[in-house]
Amino acid sequence: MYTHVMVGSNDIARSKTFYDALFGALGGQPGRQDPKVERVMYLHNGAVFIVTRPIDGQSATHANGGTIGLGAADPAQVEAAHVAGVANGGTAIEGPVGERDTGMGKAYLGYLRDPDGNKLCLGCRLPAA
Numbered sequence: 001m002y003t004h005v006m007v008g009s010n011d012i013a014r015s016k017t018f019y020d021a022l023f024g025a026l027g028g029q030p031g032r033q034d035p036k037v038e039r040v041m042y043l044h045n046g047a048v049f050i051v052t053r054p055i056d057g058q059s060a061t062h063a064n065g066g067t068i069g070l071g072a073a074d075p076a077q078v079e080a081a082h083v084a085g086v087a088n089g090g091t092a093i094e095g096p097v098g099e100r101d102t103g104m105g106k107a108y109l110g111y112l113r114d115p116d117g118n119k120l121c122l123g124c125r126l127p128a129a
Contacts, residue, residue: 001071004048004122008065012038015051023049032072034103041103048104055094067111069121075099075108078122082110085122099126 009015013031020030023042031040031051038053054065072078082097090112099112109123 003069003071004050004067004120005051006050006065006067006069006121008054008060009051010053010060012040012051012053019049019051021089029093032103033060039103039109063117067119067121069123072108072122074124075126078108078110078124081122082112085112085114090120093119097122 011059015063016031016086028042028044031042033040040051042049052065058064078098086092094111100107100109106126107123109121111121113119
């Protein structure tokens with residue numbers, strides 16, 4: 001069900017030092033920095049953990065910059081889930097649902113906030129060209 005966890009940071013270099021050490025102690029590899037955005041990604045045992053500067057330009061807090069990624073089978077399922085979420089009290093954010101280039105390849109994504117303001121990313125990976 002979950003695809004990734006993302007947390008916000010105001011200092012990516014400091015966070016990379018911390019998480020490289022933390023995940024290294026757990027058998028993981030150092031994080032990969034995305035050259036397009038201030039973000040570092042950790043991949044381990046099929047899981048993805050991301051540390052990023054908040055996309056909205058505000059300061060990171062325990063909630064701002066945080067995203068819960070929910071996996072979908074295909075773009076149609078992303079669209080359907082996004083529509084259902086908005087129809088039931090959610091708010092569409094961060095542009096239209098659609099294809100995006102990510103630090104890990106192309107994906108089909110839709111973002112929304114739940115009624116309490118928690119940020120969700122609905123998505124599926126797209127095949128490489």
